Amino acid sequence: MTLRRPPLSNLPLGETVAEAMANLFVQRERSALALLGIVIGAAAIVAMLTIGHMAQRETLKLFSHMGADMVQIHATPAGDANPVLDLATVERLPRRDPDVLAAAPMAIDRATVAAGGQTADLGLAAVTPALVSLIGLQPSQGRLFGPLDDSGLVAILGSDAASKLSAPGAPAAPGSEVRVKGYVYRVVGILAPAPNTALDPTDFNSAVLIPLAGARRVVNPPDPVTALFRLRPGADTPAAAQRIQAELANPTAALQVISAQELIRGLNAQKAIHSRLLTAIGAISLLVGGIGVMNVMLMAVMERRREIGLRAAIGASPRDLQLMFLVEAGTLGAVGGLAGLVLGLTAAFAAARASGWSFSLPLYVLLLGPGLAAAVGLAFGLYPAIKASQLDPIEALRAE
Template sequence: MSLRVEQSLSQLLHEAFVSLRTLGKRSVLALLGIVIGSSSVVALINIGHNAAVDAAMIFKDMGTDTLVVQFPPKGGGNRTMRTQLDLDAVRQAVPGIAHIGALSLFSGPMVFHGRTTNANFVGSTPDLHQAMRLDIREGRFLSSFDANETYAVVGAKVAQTLGTPGDPLKLGDRVRINDYLFQIVGILHEQPRAMLMPIQGGESLFIPAEGMRRIYATPAISNVVIRAAPGQDMERMARDAAAALQRQLTDHTVDIQVPQQMIDGMTRQSRTFAYLLLALGAISLVGGGVGVMNVMLMNVSERRREIGIRMALGARQRDIRNLFLLEAVTLTAVGALCGAVLGMTAAWLYAWLSGWAFSLAVAALPLGVGSTLLVGLFFGIYPAVSASRLQPVEALRDE
């Protein structure tokens, strides 16, 4: 019994391929439409997936356990922010804080052995490098004992700009800012850009917060960076930290950015974008399905006499229906496989040209190939049913 079924299926497949080959250019055009539709679905799903991954990477280096605090003036005024905050009080009021640091900003030129570059001067509290995940390549970061010293920690990009192959900037060297010489006690590793951080470590020079008055007459705290211990509720921490900081301020409000909320919002936007791309691919796929139905209807029209002979020899309606339905599915399956290869190639090429790291979307191939086969089955049903309903006598009259 199984051998008979296997032979019958293999015979049907053989007849399907022979019939599609006799259609010539029309079959090729229908196949091309299916390939374009299938590849569109696969490629667009992967492009949407890689776009979402690339967007999420922007926040990866900042970490979902980090809060960045800003202090806009109340009422939109120009009142100057305080020069100091009691960060220990905030730490005690908000359980779960692992590291907290404040910073003040100023930018300007700095000179080393006659070479000048512009940099961000960051007045830093001792725990800032832990809160910002700054990685020390050489030396150390600033400590609480350096409050009155002219010590500095330099970012990798600034050190590279000021140094030369024969005269690199190294530990113990001094750089001049205005009329002061700051001794380098630490050099940072080169790190990826962290988009939500108020500064980029590689482009900055860190000095003790108390020493900012040496280069700027009225330094003021611009940001506070908080890093939570593992497993904390970031939204709760943001509310508690805002309340603790607000108690120390009268003329400024506390605005806290929660990266996880931004990531969640970006994930929703990326999902919407992926659905839009999938809809565009589906439209293209439906167009290919219409082409398959058109080819199959013409196939039925040209093979009316063959259908009549088959029925006269004992073929049942379901045999005729299955034959034409198998031809439609065969044509669609070949197009789905070719489209999957073409779609993956197109998605990889797009990612390469965009500078993204390519990663395969899990649903791309199953959804692309599966939807193509369903479209072929759907648009092949009507021609197959039409062929099975032909009357043998009327079909045999055709010349």
């Protein structure tokens, strides 16, 4: 009795893949060259998607200390007079507008600040006790402002400001004194380092905070020019900002409105454009890799004509012959995709370390990278598979 090999379509998947791997190994040099394009393309796509995911998380982290439901109103001159925001109106808005949960007006200036033998040019921020809780500032030493500090000569130093005003053996700390424009302020707290975003009216790390009620002593102009508002979660931000702007409108100022949600959308849109551009480059590399797969498969069809004819002669159907080459092409693509996944994640991890980000893996890339590469392999292996299935068995057996 003559033993016949069962049709490929009836073989277990593992045996089919093993046979495909063996055939590819025989052509290992050509297979490696075809793999190179697949690996580069898959790695580029995985790396860019992962870096884009991490960039979005880092963008949200920038606003984590204050939240995404924040609106800033800043007054710029509308004429010769100094711009001003009405303090009473700002503080009244949380009671009048149901979408406004809290408000914090402030006046901003710069001054030369001295402590001991150290001097530094620092920002001055005259604020109310509501500000530090509104934007999530935390003290690393001492305390924050309270209601009893309203008109007192007390100050809170940002982390960088404290470093600049510290002398060897005499660090700036709660209880020490700083001099601002002839006034001596007692330091009651040092702020922990905070991320700086476009929504912050000043860099609080390099600023000296003083009570707004006593700002007239050292801040020019002493009236609030900026106010931060926390909105109710789910509020219509553009509508709420428009109402706030209308309430604060006055002849001295042109009001600029900035919202955290708009900033986040803008940053994410910019990063998405970069990610799409680099992902497109990866897709082109993947396309080139797919052409390499097609070339390897076409060469295999030409070199294995006798094998194809023999398989057809012992009962392999055109579908079996197509499946044989499709499995090889898909396996080649999947192997390249797995290698690209490892390379892409390594590149993303290196980028995260270089940028000081926390590495975060979007789980969908674990399937997307290898899956897309395998799909490219199958797509570009289809034509060689059809060519193999159309060979005449008699002609194929005569081939040298």
